[in-house]
Amino acid sequence: MSTLGSISNQVPTIQQYSPDAAARGIWTVISEPGDSDTGELIAVLGAEEALDVILHGTGDAAGIDLTTLRARALPRSTAASIATAFDAATTSGAELITPEHPHWPAGFNDLGAAAPYALWARGNTEILADTLSSAVVGARAATGYGEHATMEITAGLVSRGHSIVSGAAYGIDAVAHRAALASGGRTVAYLAGGLDRYYPSGHHELLSRIAEAGVVATEIGFGQSPTKYRFLMRNRLIAAAARATVITEAGWRSGALNIAAHAFSINRPVGAVPGPITSPASAGCHRLIREYGAQLVANAEDVAAL
Numbered sequence: 679m680s681t682l683g684s685i686s687n688q689v690p691t692i693q694q695y696s697p698d699a700a701a702r703g704i705w706t707v708i709s710e711p712g713d714s715d716t717g718e719l720i721a722v723l724g725a726e727e728a729l730d731v732i733l734h735g736t737g738d739a740a741g742i743d744l745t746t747l748r749a750r751a752l753p754r755s756t757a758a759s760i761a762t763a764f765d766a767a768t769t770s771g772a773e774l775i776t777p778e779h780p781h782w783p784a785g786f787n788d789l790g791a792a793a794p795y796a797l798w799a800r801g802n803t804e805i806l807a808d809t810l811s812s813a814v815v816g817a818r819a820a821t822g823y824g825e826h827a828t829m830e831i832t833a834g835l836v837s838r839g840h841s842i843v844s845g846a847a848y849g850i851d852a853v854a855h856r857a858a859l860a861s862g863g864r865t866v867a868y869l870a871g872g873l874d875r876y877y878p879s880g881h882h883e884l885l886s887r888i889a890e891a892g893v894v895a896t897e898i899g900f901g902q903s904p905t906k907y908r909f910l911m912r913n914r915l916i917a918a919a920a921r922a923t924v925i926t927e928a929g930w931r932s933g934a935l936n937i938a939a940h941a942f943s944i945n946r947p948v949g950a951v952p953g954p955i956t957s958p959a960s961a962g963c964h965r966l967i968r969e970y971g972a973q974l975v976a977n978a979e980d981v982a983a984l
Contacts, residue, residue: 681730688757691764699776701725702796707763707899708732708754709795712911715742717791725795759901766874766900772798775895781807785918788944794897794915798873801893805864806919808841812981813920813941815934816850816927821959824927827951828853831926834978836863843868843920845912846881846888850926850934855888865892866919870912871904872896910936917941922984924949924975928962935962942970947984949975 682701686692692700702725709716719728719742731739732751767774775781775797783806786793799806812835816824832842832854841864844851858865867888871877873896876885888894897915898908913933917923917940925948928934938948950972953960966972975981 680726681733682726685757685760689761689764691761691768694768695774697726698724698778699774699796701729702776703764703767703774703899704729704755704760705795706798706897707760707902708751709747710750710911711794711897711908712792712914713747714791715747716795717793718742719744719747720795721791762901763872763899766872767798770800770873770900772800772873772900773803775799775803775806783807783919784809785920786915789914789918792914797895797897798900799893799895800873801889801891802864803893805841805866805893806895808864809921810839811841811843811866811920813843813916813923813937814850814854814926815844815916815923815937816925817929817932817934817959817962818847818849819929819959820849820853820927821957823953823957824850824959825853828926829857831924831951831975831978831981832857832863833861835981836861838978838982840982841865843916845869845916846878846885846894848878848880852881852884854926855884855892859887859891867892867894868912868915868919869894869896869904870898870908872898872900872902874900875903877904909933913937914940917946918944920946922947922949922981924951924981924984925963925966925972926951927953927959928966929959930961930965932962935966938966938970938972948972949981949984951975
């Protein structure tokens with residue numbers, strides 16, 4: 679019996695999925711996101727056979743040293759941990775989105791071997807596949823200036839038919855989501871932990887609203903918490919899911935610059951809103967424009983032109 683068959687006998691909720699989707703769902707539980715070795719293995723062998731090789735195989739495969747992958751995956755591959763994730767997904771009504779699903783974000787293909795294995799999503803999942811979308815992100819410690827710029831740009835983008843992609847963090851991200859909802863627009867929140875652990879916890883109400891009117895998605899299986907690494911990996915999803923990324927306000931070391939870096943790496947246009955030269959909260963935006971070739975944008979029309 680295959681590895682997947684053995685697991686599905688112990689975890690009946692897996693049986694509602696196709697073999698490929700079930701295997702990919704298991705990968706979201708046993709492997710960290712953005713692991714290019716795992717991605718390459720799945721690309722060569724397929725998700726189900728790759729699972730066999732990692733959990734019950736020996737030696738290397740597809741020219742990839744599997745020692746480290748096995749060391750990370752095996753402790754997480756218990757029937758109990760997999761059952762916890764799949765049972766919680768079934769109970770909550772979450773949808774498993776894979777590359778074969780019609781709502782899979784086409785932009786993820788540009789991530790190559792670092793693309794997510796699958797997404798767990800709650801809400802109107804067709805929004806994930808919107809072809810006209812903009813990522814609006816920025817600093818957690820937002821100023822009134824940054825919030826105003828974010829609201830104006832977001833509302834203008836929604837009026838032009840753009841869906842808004844962001845990360846549901848405090849500050850600029852939350853303003854972008856709220857402005858999209860208030861404008862009657864479509865918005866996607868990508869999280870760095872499982873859908874049963876909305877983060878930040880202070881945004882539980884906001885994320886619940888997004889799940890009702892938009893969609894909340896993650897590449898992390900149920901039952902798993904955000905980590906610093908997972909936040910950094912989550913950022914590549916925001917960059918890849920959108921046609922362009924705009925940073926409306928960011929300090930010199932803001933995490934939003936990491937999203938911009940991911941966008942640059944896959945040749946996505948990046949816009950940055952300038953701020954007062956005396957404001958540390960805009961230093962990151964000025965840095966993006968001066969050192970990295972981000973386009974200076976001042977309104978929704980500028981962002982749409984990207």
